[in-house]
Amino acid sequence: MTAPMVRCRALRKSFGRLEVLRGIDLTIERGQVVCVVGPSGSGKSTLLRCLNHLEEPQAGRVYVDGELIGYEERGGRLRPLPDARLRRQRESIGKLFQRFHLFPHRTALENVMEGLVAVKGVRAAEARRRAGELLDRVGLADRAHHYPAQLSGGQQQRVAIARSLAMSPKLMLFDEPTSALDPELVGEVLEVMKDLAASGMTMIVVTHEMGFAREVGDHLVFMDEGLIVEQGPPRDVLAAPRHDRTRAFLSKVL
Amino acid sequence: MDATVVGPAAAGPTGSEAPEANRISHPLRPGRWLAAGVTALVLVWLGWTVAINPNLHWDIVADYQFDRVILDGLWVTVQLTVASMVIGVVLGVVVALMQVSDSRILRTGAMAYVWFFRGTPLLVQLIFWFNIALIFPEIGLGVPFGGPKLITWETNTLVTGFVAALLGLSINEGAYMSEIVRAGLRAVDPGQQEAAAALGMSRTKIMKRVVLPQAMRIIVPPTGNQFISMLKTTSLVSVIAGADLLTVAQRLYLTNFEVIALLIVASIWYLVLTTVASAGQYYLERRFSRGFGTTVPGTLRGRIARNLRFSGSAR
Ligand SMILES: Nc1ncnc2c1ncn2[C@@H]1O[C@H](COP(=O)(O)OP(=O)(O)OP(=O)(O)O)[C@@H](O)[C@H]1O
Numbered sequence A: 001m002t003a004p005m006v007r008c009r010a011l012r013k014s015f016g017r018l019e020v021l022r023g024i025d026l027t028i029e030r031g032q033v034v035c036v037v038g039p040s041g042s043g044k045s046t047l048l049r050c051l052n053h054l055e056e057p058q059a060g061r062v063y064v065d066g067e068l069i070g071y072e073e074r075g076g077r078l079r080p081l082p083d084a085r086l087r088r089q090r091e092s093i094g095k096l097f098q099r100f101h102l103f104p105h106r107t108a109l110e111n112v113m114e115g116l117v118a119v120k121g122v123r124a125a126e127a128r129r130r131a132g133e134l135l136d137r138v139g140l141a142d143r144a145h146h147y148p149a150q151l152s153g154g155q156q157q158r159v160a161i162a163r164s165l166a167m168s169p170k171l172m173l174f175d176e177p178t179s180a181l182d183p184e185l186v187g188e189v190l191e192v193m194k195d196l197a198a199s200g201m202t203m204i205v206v207t208h209e210m211g212f213a214r215e216v217g218d219h220l221v222f223m224d225e226g227l228i229v230e231q232g233p234p235r236d237v238l239a240a241p242r243h244d245r246t247r248a249f250l251s252k253v254l
Numbered sequence B: 001m002d003a004t005v006v007g008p009a010a011a012g013p014t015g016s017e018a019p020e021a022n023r024i025s026h027p028l029r030p031g032r033w034l035a036a037g038v039t040a041l042v043l044v045w046l047g048w049t050v051a052i053n054p055n056l057h058w059d060i061v062a063d064y065q066f067d068r069v070i071l072d073g074l075w076v077t078v079q080l081t082v083a084s085m086v087i088g089v090v091l092g093v094v095v096a097l098m099q100v101s102d103s104r105i106l107r108t109g110a111m112a113y114v115w116f117f118r119g120t121p122l123l124v125q126l127i128f129w130f131n132i133a134l135i136f137p138e139i140g141l142g143v144p145f146g147g148p149k150l151i152t153w154e155t156n157t158l159v160t161g162f163v164a165a166l167l168g169l170s171i172n173e174g175a176y177m178s179e180i181v182r183a184g185l186r187a188v189d190p191g192q193q194e195a196a197a198a199l200g201m202s203r204t205k206i207m208k209r210v211v212l213p214q215a216m217r218i219i220v221p222p223t224g225n226q227f228i229s230m231l232k233t234t235s236l237v238s239v240i241a242g243a244d245l246l247t248v249a250q251r252l253y254l255t256n257f258e259v260i261a262l263l264i265v266a267s268i269w270y271l272v273l274t275t276v277a278s279a280g281q282y283y284l285e286r287r288f289s290r291g292f293g294t295t296v297p298g299t300l301r302g303r304i305a306r307n308l309r310f311s312g313s314a315r
């Protein structure tokens, strides 16, 4: 029996006095698609940022693929991981953002090549070939030489997905990947994410797209005020929420 | 503004041949015509007085424009400008990185540097550097805080007029450049660093490959202005015998008394330098606005823009 892809234990994070995560326990199996929903400020983005150690938690542990993230344990004590090893961990965890964060001074193709060249040390010609394939996979082969400013929001997010895929991640984190998009562009991004899910990628998706959660999600997590209030199969949680807070939230978004 | 063309005619060079090109009757604007007429008249009159004024000695200007001594001074001015700008930019980047670093000591050091060198006149700094031997008669390599010296030099042989000029100009420039670089760094969306970090990039690579190239778009235009202004600022070093263009022009007119003619010779060269530099600035700004403009590759505009780019670009 292999370790789960993500194991998160008693994770706590505060900014000054503000407790944003107040003890998160979460286990995600390989190949699962977990959708995270919850009101604004409930700590969803912070949770994702803790998972690849862009944010340092005050307490608790995160394991990805059995490996402790951000620290090494020696004699029962935690020490921060050397920078190079932390970077290797981040490399294996893809991250997508609400506002894409493509590199504006590089073309779509160069964006996808960037990690291959600058992190994996792949030679330019080989990186170009692989980046071309990935752009093809997200349906943007014909936009390879456009700069981000010349692409629609949906196209930019697909390039961003290709850029993440180039690192061959074992886990992908999506922070509201379609929230900044015009309604007619949401579908093309969700379509690419569906393909990813079907290919067996383990995904954590913070989203307001309940349709996607119901159709593609294996597991739904509802967060409020830094805690997981309720979780379970999306159909069950959406159809018959057990907690008042879940019910109140869902009645607003559905 | 009131003659703005709307519709197909605004679409580009082919617009005027479009079947339904707009016909626009421009209203007469007597005020503008009058102003243009007066301006033209003044220009012609100025040109004429300058051309025929016997005190301006155009024949002597022509004699000295390509004089060996003048050209040597011109070359020193170019060298001083380029070298001080290069050192100034490097210093500026280093100091700006210190200013945004996590270390309080680095930040304080950077702040003190900027405070001191922006807060005192460049002319004073130049004279200071030139007279540095009065404070430190010898410069040596060895153990600091009064320890033994391995090797020493006489300051006066080391710090010539040129070296003093270079030190003064570049260290002063570094203080200004650091503010320009810092503004550029701050203009880059923090999300860029986060995205790069999530890919697994190191801090150094994030700076070099993601942040600085984007900051360049903000940094390049004011740096071009600094360069152009430096071309003229170098003339200050004439007070410390910097052997630049103005120094040699002065040396010449002190012997032949053709003050005006030689100042005109120098001014013409300064104008040539700043004009060439302005053209260079234009192309550089283009080069660094990649991805921010609206040039679509494949269109004529896009292709021209790409042809104009410097050929040394990495990718
Ligand atoms: N770097 C930070 N410094 C201080 N407070 C922060 C920081 N990041 C987040 N917070 C606070 O933490 C709380 C949770 O933020 P978070 O972004 O995780 O919420 P969220 O669930 O993603 O909300 P949303 O749906 O609006 O994106 C908010 O109150 C926010 O203001």
Ligand SMILES: [Mg+2]
Residues within 6 Å of the ligand: A044, A045, A046, A175
């Ligand atoms: Mg959020």
